[in-house]
Amino acid sequence: MPVTIRxxxxxxxxxxxxxxxxxxxxxxxxPDLDTARSFLHERLSRNESVVFLATLDGAPAGxxxxxxxxxxxxxxxxxxxxxxxxxxxxxxKGVAQALLSAAADFGREAGAIRLELETMPDNHAAQALYRAxxxxxYDETLRxxxxxxxxxxxxx
Numbered sequence: 001m002p003v004t005i006r007x008x009x010x011x012x013x014x015x016x017x018x019x020x021x022x023x024x025x026x027x028x029x030x031p032d033l034d035t036a037r038s039f040l041h042e043r044l045s046r047n048e049s050v051v052f053l054a055t056l057d058g059a060p061a062g063x064x065x066x067x068x069x070x071x072x073x074x075x076x077x078x079x080x081x082x083x084x085x086x087x088x089x090x091x092x093k094g095v096a097q098a099l100l101s102a103a104a105d106f107g108r109e110a111g112a113i114r115l116e117l118e119t120m121p122d123n124h125a126a127q128a129l130y131r132a133x134x135x136x137x138y139d140e141t142l143r144x145x146x147x148x149x150x151x152x153x154x155x156x
Contacts (some may be wrong), residue, residue: 020036
C-alpha cells in the first residue's frame with residue numbers, strides 16, 4: 001500500500017500519541033505517552049495547530065505539525081513546521097516527502113506566503129531532505145530566544 005496522508009482530528013489521538021511520544025524521546029525527553037496525548041489533545045481541540053498523519057500499509061507511520069503565525073511586515077499568514085517525525089519502520093519509504101508535500105499544499109490552500117522550519121546543524125539527513133523538497137536555507141537573520149520557564153534548557 002502507498003503512503004496516505006490525512007489531516008488529523010481528535011479521533012486520531014490513539015494513532016498520533018505514540019508517534020509524538022517517540023518524537024519527543026528522539027529529542028532526549030523521557031518516554032511519556034500521557035504527556036504526548038495531552039499535548040496533542042490540547043492543540044487539536046483548541047485548533048492551535050494542524051497535524052497531518054501518515055499511514056503506511058494501514059499503520060501509523062509519521063506526522064507533521066504546523067503552527068499558524070503571521071508576518072507583520074507582509075501582513076500575511078505563515079506556518080511554522082515545528083514537528084516532522086517518521087517511525088523507524090517507515091523510514092526511506094517516502095513518508096517524510098509525503099508529509100512535507102501535504103504541509104506545503106495546506107499552506108498554499110490557506111493562503112500562506114511561506115512555511116518555516118529549523119533543524120539542528122548536525123542533522124544532515126533532514127537538511128538534505130528539505131533541500132530536495134525545495135526548502136531554502138535563510139541565513140539573513142539571527143535567532144534569539146528568551147527562556148521563560150525554569151525547566152527550559154537549550155536542548156528543547
